[in-house]
Amino acid sequence: MAEIRVQQLHKAFAEFTAVKNSSFTVNDGEFFCLLGPSGCGKTTTLRMIAGLELPGSGEIFLGGEDVTFKRASARDIAFVFQMFALYPHMNVRQNIAFPLVSQGMPRAEIKQRVEAAARTLQITGLLEKSVSGLTSGDRQRVALGRAIVRQPLAFMMDEPLGALDAEFREMMCEELRNLHDRLGATTVYVTHDQREAMSMADKIAIMNQGVIEQLGAPQEIYERPASVFVADFMGSPAMNFIPFEAALPRGATSAPVGVAALGLPAVCEAVAARSLLYGVRPEHVRLAPESAFRAEVLSTEYLGTCQIVTLATAQGSTLRAKLDVNAAAQRGDPVGLAFDASQISLFDQASGRAIRTARDDIAVGRSSARGALHG
Structure with missing residues (x-):
């Protein structure tokens, strides 16, 4: 896993500025949340770190390497989206294995990695099942498995629990944090839900209109808000x-x-x-x-x-x-x-x-x- 360092990141779409000169560091093995209301720039920031958007200016470092203008495929980052985007014609095993098959990895190693990821996510009994018959929670586990199996330097998660109902979301929050701790992963997680951020994050960056209003541990942000916006948004x-x-x-x-x-x-x-x-x-x-x-x-x-x-x-x-x-x-x-x-x-x-x-x-x-x- 690796440290992620962002320096003066800036992104505009025509006349609209989505991210304004943001700087922060995600330490190796840290669970880092980008938190804020819709349209605040958190997903755009995540997509720039992942290489799905190019910044107008600024720098992005992954494990000390400048990856600012590298393709997403060259960054060794796994992305988990809000919508599960699973392949309905494949079973669970095939869905999890797909990125490794695409890389041309040997079958024996693919089998080993898929089964290891399934054990981690406690879905070994689902490997031969069709994804179309799974619950929302199990589908999310399969999507996570497809990211884990790659063994990337870092995980990017864009509101991965947004499509789940309240009961599943609360359960998956706990499971995601436990999974993070087991893997020792560097994770950047985007959400508009303060409860998700407070329950899982080591560090939170609260964004508003493209600007990071406050950066710190959950307790620090809640107890000592740096602005009226943060004080009103949290709690x-x-x-x-x-x-x-x-x-x-x-x-x-x-x-x-x-x-x-x-x-x-x-x-x-x-x-x-x-x-x-x-x-x-x-x-x-x-x-x-x-x-x-x-x-x-x-x-x-x-x-x-x-x-x-x-x-x-x-x-x-x-x-x-x-x-x-x-x-x-x-x-x-x-x-x-x-x-x-x-x-x-x-x-x-x-x-x-x-x-x-x-x-x-x-x-x-x-x-x-x-x-x-x-x-």
């Missing part, structure tokens, strides 16, 4: 945003919102008077009768292990809180709200970018410590 329900106007001195630990002072981690640099957003995840909202920050309950949604409560604040914002099922919240109730100050994110409303706080500095320190321990 279900998404992060709440409370707008306010203020100037904050360096070291400020509260934000003036109406008559309330809402806690936040110490601001690292002074913030001039401007429109800001106070960001809080639903799980960090709690009911507090004594709080000066008031709201009215609009609705409650019972989910078994918790309830999602939608609230209208006195300032006109709508918030969602993830509360214990026993929390007393009924439609129309006036309530006070409090927030976990240590988990708050602060954003500049004009640029949409996060404002650095002590929370970020602590996180960087922990990350450096982990790096020293593993170095």
Whole structure:
């Protein structure tokens, strides 16, 4: 397997710019997700890495070799598409063996590789069956087998679970991650589903309008979003945003919102008077009768292990809180709200970018410590 390095990758189609000067590295053996909404540039990026699209500018390195303008067939990359694209007139064994047959590999080696891939995917009993009679999950395993059998340097996967129903998708997420760990593969995986990315990825690149908004581990991206877009895209329900106007001195630990002072981690640099957003995840909202920050309950949604409560604040914002099922919240109730100050994110409303706080500095320190321990 091999490291993939992308430098200043840029791609435009006529007047539309699909990817804008993207740079990132996929480490050897890493499960890397390109995540974002439809049209954000993630599939175009994947296709350029695979050699199915040529970049307008930039460089792509695979295992240290510059492959920017090499054909897809010369890159030793296996591609798994959303649609299974299996050959209906062939059985499972023939479908998996097809790329090796096309290369003219000896029959004995083909048989050995196909059976090894089938064991890995736990489909040995299906090898002689027709693909037309298989379930969606088994068809996806056959498509994966056809990629695995090539033993490539890296795997490219373009929403391979998109055609599966919710139950199969959840099961296949676990199987894909386990398969990745067994193979020690370098994998680049495209999805618009944050749950897939969060459950499988070692590292996530969140894309928006051709730009990588944030790159990092799933927990880092969820807990410390770099922009309003990332904070809103990650999480279900998404992060709440409370707008306010203020100037904050360096070291400020509260934000003036109406008559309330809402806690936040110490601001690292002074913030001039401007429109800001106070960001809080639903799980960090709690009911507090004594709080000066008031709201009215609009609705409650019972989910078994918790309830999602939608609230209208006195300032006109709508918030969602993830509360214990026993929390007393009924439609129309006036309530006070409090927030976990240590988990708050602060954003500049004009640029949409996060404002650095002590929370970020602590996180960087922990990350450096982990790096020293593993170095």
